[in-house]
Amino acid sequence: MVWLPLHGQVIAKIPAQKGNRRWLHETVRVRSPQLNGDRWSLPRSCLVQLVTAAVDRYGLIVLWRDMSKLSRCTRACLEATGAECDCSCLGAHHRQDSEGWFERVGDAVVADLGECTRTAVVYGARGSDADAGVYDGELAGQHYRVDRAGRRGWPAAAQFMCAGCMSLRASVWDHCHTHGFVRAPLCNRCNTRYWSGWQAQRGRAVPSPNLDDSYYRWCPKHADARRLCSA
Template sequence: MTDELPVRIVDGRVVRAPGVGPVAMVWLPLDGQVIAKIPPRKGNRHWLHETVGIRSPEFDDDRWKLPRSSLVRLVTAAIDRYGFIVLWRDMSRLSQCTRACLEATGVECQCSCLGAHHGQDAAGWFERVGDAVVADRGEFTRTAVVYGARGSDADAVVYEGKLAGERYRVDRAGRRDWPAAAQFMCASCMTVKAAVWDHCHTHGFVRAPLCNRCNTRYWRGWRPQHGRATHNRNFDDSYYRWCPEHSNARRRCSA
């Protein structure tokens, strides 16, 4: 790992670069439910139910217990919401890496490659942004991998509503024809490449591609310690118009 990484694991702790907000963390044990710790925020249960598609998310102390079948949707949605997610994963030491691992379309993997090759033949909606941290637990090995939004080597262009009218989705089938957000400039600041797809939480429509800082500006606040200047009235939120239900005169879309 390098110091340039926005999120990395150091001595078992999640370390964030200046300007990077809180990230979600998920633990995938050998068996049983997925355990998720997401930054405290009003509406988390609604987000897990409506956006991630979990019928009855279970909250226990400071973490959520979620079905294993929701893992890929959870990772996709969390990256769009927070920019990054750390996935802790337990893997059997006796398992073997097979062709099925290389062709997998999710992040769940129980083979000897520690997930390094998992899904490399499949186009995903997220990608590793850091090396795995490995801990030997006897009968199994524990890894920690940081995932971020899928990047793009192409020159970024101005977003012109390619997904206008599309419902926000976090499942692979729903995103089959979506371009990577990184193919566009951030529709808010227009100074850097976008990273994630923003959507209207009120109406459920895709709005525009945003960079991580613009995407989290409302719930992180405009504070210098978060790497951004004080809020000003000149900030461009015209990308809200890509929600079909948005109207300045009547009701405002949620951030």
């Protein structure tokens, strides 16, 4: 859950898990993430990268956004080329919005706070109209990135079947947290199966040794890591 106030830093509430600071620093590219209680204070400039990375990590993200009631999508917004936006659309009406890596899921919830309006929008991975194929290492050897420039030329994960179960269309890009390389496209269930941060009754699959993890080989350094573990 992320909150973007009218002024000041982005506030993010991330499920408690070892390695969150490293994820924010290395993946979202926040130089000095600050933890206050159970919430992170992050620079406003990281918003789009944070949404992209969180969608890949959790499948969905809720963005709360405060905006002035005078805020509207202007001609400058409609003709912009970036993803940042000062109005309520989060760049959805821009000519190039975040390179298509996430999209709004469902309707926005709107609350009237007097001089400003607060909206809550759920974002998920953007789908694809293409028939799902089998992943064959199209991004092998590439470092995982969440910025627009870093993902230029990437295919959508939804263009492939999930490399873990091969029964559902993929929705997010999985990556090696140790070495930082893209591994394979996964469905949301497979992407969270090995993660024990939440229990199944809270919406996450329990960790399981029965899932095919051969897609780990798409990390160029995976074989070296296995040799070290077995030594």
